[in-house]
Amino acid sequence: MAESAVRKQVYTTDHSSAVLRTHSWRTLANSAAYVIPHLRPGMTVLDVGCGPGSLTVDLAKRVAPEGGKVVGIDYVADPLDSARQNAVDQEVTNVEFKVGDIHALEFPDExxxxVHAHQVLQHIADPVQGLREMRRVTKRGGIVALRESAAMSWYPESEGISAWWNLFQRMxxxxxxNLEPGRYVHVWAQEAGFERDSITCSAGSWCFASREEREYIGGTFAERMLSSGFATAAVEGGFATEEELAKISASWRAFVNDDNGWLGILHGELICRK
Incomplete structure (x- = not known):
């Protein structure tokens, strides 16, 4: 990938084991249900920012009859071996994974x-250009589907989790x-060339309240504070010390162990018709 394209990526973490576990939890049912009514056998689908491929493989299952095919791309190769293994484990053969840059997609027009992206535009420096490219490679009459986080809330109040959120925002x-763009991603879509009346907005959410759910989300964030690209970048960039990260990690563990712990994330969703 060209150096200029790499510089446009602003992802604040890496593809550590903790990050991959988080992304592998995502399915169409819990993270992209708004797309399901628009899927049909025989479709060709591009999944931009596919990560370890859990959503990509789900998409491939839905379109598999009648020769449907899905391509998943990510800006680095790190998560793609996991994605390919995921497809093998589920015996899904109508999917392929490759490195690709959302700012300059290596596919012909239409x-x-x-074309689908889940929490991708918030991590790139030029989301409108990314959307222009997603629109360009979509067929006439086709759809660009987007989901981006819009807001986060938690209980109980926690100095450590508040410190984590402030750190995440600063970095x-x-x-x-672009933090929490789900509330205005439809504006980006118009700047990228979609007419307002061709855009359907909706909202989705994640809720983590059971012991299992808290262990999944809180345990993952606790681990990321101690060992991940995010932790390394936080320390090396002077955003936080190792001691501060350890305190944040302990706060996430306290959240996991609190039977009244609750975390909610609101997402903005778009169906954009070309």
């Missing part, structure tokens, strides 16, 4: 019936990211 802004 290649796909549906994201420093790298040129």
């Amino acid at each position: 290649s796909f019936d549906l 994201g802004k420093e790298k040129g990211g």
